[in-house]
Amino acid sequence: MRCTTSQAVRSLTHLAQVKYSRHSCITTVAISQYHHTSALNANPVLRSPRSCYTSESIHARATNKDKDSIASITQNHPTKPNDNINSTNATNTDYTDSMVKYLTQEEAKSVDEHLMGDKYAFSIDQLMELAGLSVACAVAEQYPPALLNDKRVLILCGPGNNGGDGLVAARHLKLFGYSVDVYYPKQKDVKLYKSLTTQCVNMEVDIHTDLPQLDGDKYGLLIDAMFGFSFHGEPREPFKTAIARMNECDIDTCSVDLPSGWDVEKGPPTDGLKPAMLVSLTAPKLCAKTFTGHHYLGGRFVPPELERVLGLNLPSYATSQMFVKL
Ligand SMILES: NC(=O)C1=CN([C@@H]2O[C@H](COP(=O)(O)OP(=O)(O)OC[C@H]3O[C@@H](n4cnc5c(N)ncnc54)[C@H](OP(=O)(O)O)[C@@H]3O)[C@@H](O)[C@H]2O)[C@@H](O)CC1
Ligand SMILES: [K+]
Numbered sequence: 001m002r003c004t005t006s007q008a009v010r011s012l013t014h015l016a017q018v019k020y021s022r023h024s025c026i027t028t029v030a031i032s033q034y035h036h037t038s039a040l041n042a043n044p045v046l047r048s049p050r051s052c053y054t055s056e057s058i059h060a061r062a063t064n065k066d067k068d069s070i071a072s073i074t075q076n077h078p079t080k081p082n083d084n085i086n087s088t089n090a091t092n093t094d095y096t097d098s099m100v101k102y103l104t105q106e107e108a109k110s111v112d113e114h115l116m117g118d119k120y121a122f123s124i125d126q127l128m129e130l131a132g133l134s135v136a137c138a139v140a141e142q143y144p145p146a147l148l149n150d151k152r153v154l155i156l157c158g159p160g161n162n163g164g165d166g167l168v169a170a171r172h173l174k175l176f177g178y179s180v181d182v183y184y185p186k187q188k189d190v191k192l193y194k195s196l197t198t199q200c201v202n203m204e205v206d207i208h209t210d211l212p213q214l215d216g217d218k219y220g221l222l223i224d225a226m227f228g229f230s231f232h233g234e235p236r237e238p239f240k241t242a243i244a245r246m247n248e249c250d251i252d253t254c255s256v257d258l259p260s261g262w263d264v265e266k267g268p269p270t271d272g273l274k275p276a277m278l279v280s281l282t283a284p285k286l287c288a289k290t291f292t293g294h295h296y297l298g299g300r301f302v303p304p305e306l307e308r309v310l311g312l313n314l315p316s317y318a319t320s321q322m323f324v325k326l
Pocket of ligand 2: 162224225226228255256257258259260
């Protein structure tokens with residue numbers, strides 16, 4: 001495969017970062033610094049101004065109607081001192097995500113309900129399409145095709161909307177040039193999921209109902225779209241075994257919205273999934289506070305008033321990007 005010098009530099013940087021982040025935080029910081037000072041400074045996406053809101057600027061962005069609810073939110077989520085990043089110098093590595101709101105399980109469900117209620121009037125199909133597209137775009141950023149050396153991507157899809165996001169991501173990744181397989185063992189008789197599955201088949205994505213062997217020579221990346229913010233209890237079969245196999249193999253995992261099997265608020269159980277990358281959707285969930293890998297935010301569809309009222313304090317996305325790195 002031919003690639004430009006800048007693509008090659010970026011791929012090598014990604015490779016080093018992905019490989020070493022699994023073993024050493026110190027190495028990740030060092031490579032992150034390299035990112036900041038060299039290769040990524042040339043990347044217009046990563047040079048884009050990044051908002052960093054103080055409580056004053058949150059109030060400045062609020063309408064009068066919003067201010068009471070925001071006052072209580074900022075009391076509960078104090079901003080860090082010294083958080084005034086010079087926007088002309090700010091890059092992804094400068095951006096501190098400590099101000100973005102991390103949601104409880106109930107808050108995540110409530111955002112969903114607001115978006116699909118009468119006022120904001122989104123349909124689930126629309127949100128899922130944007131969510132899945134943002135996952136595909138973030139994956140293409142962190143694991144460009146050249147990095148995978150022609151290995152395939154396996155997307156593990158659960159029975160709910162998290163699985164639906166995975167099916168959408170599968171279709172877009174195929175369009176981006178990846179070879180994609182989907183593991184979808186619990187297919188519900190729901191029109192939306194059936195349509196997404198048909199679209200995948202027509203896009204020549206292979207759908208499996210039995211878990212393929214997680215062979216590192218065949219697969220370069222696993223995408224975990226098994227459970228999202230409605231997960232509760234202990235993973236049941238066949239997902240329990242899938243999580244165990246994923247932890248046994250040496251293939252990087254990217255989780256969609258939150259790592260499957262993690263408590264939405266408390267984080268990983270013993271022997272929980274250990275993804276190298278996470279794409280939180282809409283706003284990160286509380287469990288993501290303990291996540292130390294490559295953390296992206298996607299699901300760029302929140303109307304400004306809803307963001308203000310819920311105090312989400314989302315970071316700025318670059319002009320046409322579907323994701324932002326936290
Ligand atoms: N606005 C947004 O942010 C948007 C969010 N979106 C996405 O939606 C996701 C939330 O989707 P969701 O509500 O459908 O639930 P999800 O987490 O996929 O799982 C439910 C399924 O899992 C099952 N299940 C549960 N526990 C289990 C267990 N222990 N072991 C086994 N099974 C278990 C449960 O079965 P049940 O318990 O009901 O029998 C049910 O079938 C969210 O995280 C994001 O990815 C976007 O698509 C659109 C915009
Ligand atoms: K997931």
